[in-house]
Amino acid sequence: MALVKRLNDPWGEHKAVSPFLVQLGNSATLVEAFLASVLAEQEAAGTPPRLAEALRHAVLGGGKRFRPFLVFHSAALFGADKEAALPAAAALECIHCYSLVHDDLPAMDNDELRRGRPTVWKAYDEWTAILVGDALQALAFELISGSKGSGDPKARAELVYLLAVASGANGMVGGQVLDLEAGKLGARPDPTITDIMRLQALKTGKLITAACEMGAIVGGASFEQRAALKTYGEHLGAAFQISDDLLDAEGSSADVGKATGKDAAAGKATLIGMLGIAEARRYLDRSIASGIDALAIFGDKAEPLVEAARLMGRRES
């Protein structure tokens, strides 16, 4: 589990990290510092103290910041620096964080532990957690629409549109509904592999794909370049989810930093449960290969994104 530990604690005690993990750590540091300054600025403008504190708990609790990494390195393909991509990267992280805060609620996944710390509802209470999520979603759209946002007004409106669609009823939230429907209502007693792939594509894939496309928008990509990044993002999202499922099936709570084995305990249908671990890993490998293929048009510049895809195959090793 050494690599997993490094991923969950990239600035921790593990010194012998790969160049990729250094890049991941650097972009995480950058986005965390930016988010801290945004929250401090918002607080200075009058956020009620209880909400301000709970927002910091939700946003500044570490994490890999994988989606911001994708924004940075997609934008970098077109020469855009991290500074330019920062509002878009931070906005994606706000959406991701809000989804975790709401997912953890007793009425949803009922999780008390997240990244080794109490979840927001556990540290505060349910109503605070609901409102923290609501405020984070608004903050995401504030960050990319304002004059400090990434790109010109046209790019900013496009970023908002992309993020809103990816996170809404036909994206992340839709996937979460399908997931909870299956778990709580037994609405799909015999889900097919296609059902599960669709659920995961919505719940996890849409936001990961959006990260790559938002980088493309920030960088001013052509239509073809953006389409290539979208294809990459879709395969990466599939790989991400299946590697997550493998971690859940095989990992221990201490290594992963959150409760594990929950899918099985909740009777949730996963690709692993349906395919078996060996076939699931073959599907993972195919997704990684297809994702890397899509990056071919960018040549060597795409190395960080190629590495991100390869990492998915090593997360459970």
Add this chain to the structure above:
Amino acid sequence: MALVKRLNDPWGEHKAVSPFLVQLGNSATLVEAFLASVLAEQEAAGTPPRLAEALRHAVLGGGKRFRPFLVFHSAALFGADKEAALPAAAALECIHCYSLVHDDLPAMDNDELRRGRPTVWKAYDEWTAILVGDALQALAFELISGSKGSGDPKARAELVYLLAVASGANGMVGGQVLDLEAGKLGARPDPTITDIMRLQALKTGKLITAACEMGAIVGGASFEQRAALKTYGEHLGAAFQISDDLLDAEGSSADVGKATGKDAAAGKATLIGMLGIAEARRYLDRSIASGIDALAIFGDKAEPLVEAARLMGRRES
């Protein structure tokens, strides 16, 4: 309570309605039809059926659609027609509806009745209601950022920014935190009148003010014109809240269409509780007068907005 009844049921059995109420009804019909078509389009693109149905329950349940009215008639001051203002108007209504769905949750206000119908969590369950709210917030930003949004890309980015700030941690959500903090935690055992006015300005006022300013952006207002509409919106928001409190204190559940007397039962400090009904009504009258004053620069064209302010003084009569 005749006027109140008409307001809550403007297309109902009350034939002798004023020109203002006809305008209010027309704009409500327009925005409801637009929202219905947006949800149908989204559904055709693959919204999970349970979510689609709950979204319709949340959004298409009637209501005065007062915020869209303000967008339409603020934009009309500058010659913008309703068509142009429709995405902005609908976005505001999505934010308003999401806030009601979340406010009604057991962990928040624990309301089972809204506009005479079961609330979303009561009709479905808590997790569905949380996700309906989340999806509606995303939809709001989708509506105003896409190519079908109101105005050019610069206006669209500006609309997003304004709405995000008004509904976030230093706006509506912040006000809701202050409100629940007072009600549930007794965090402000001796709130001052200033405390309560700030709470209400955030919780209700920011979104009403945003409606007026969004109309200004859609219409291409000058800086001075937008500032005047902002001032109007702030006074209108104050008047709206206090007339709501008066309804709560004086109304019956059947007339108002939702539970009444809840503020007193919850021990919530309201301006009415602190000032008494007579002084509260004087404050209401002053807010209405100040709001109307701010509209002077627009002359007769502002009549619908003037009437909207005057209505606040008659809601409880």
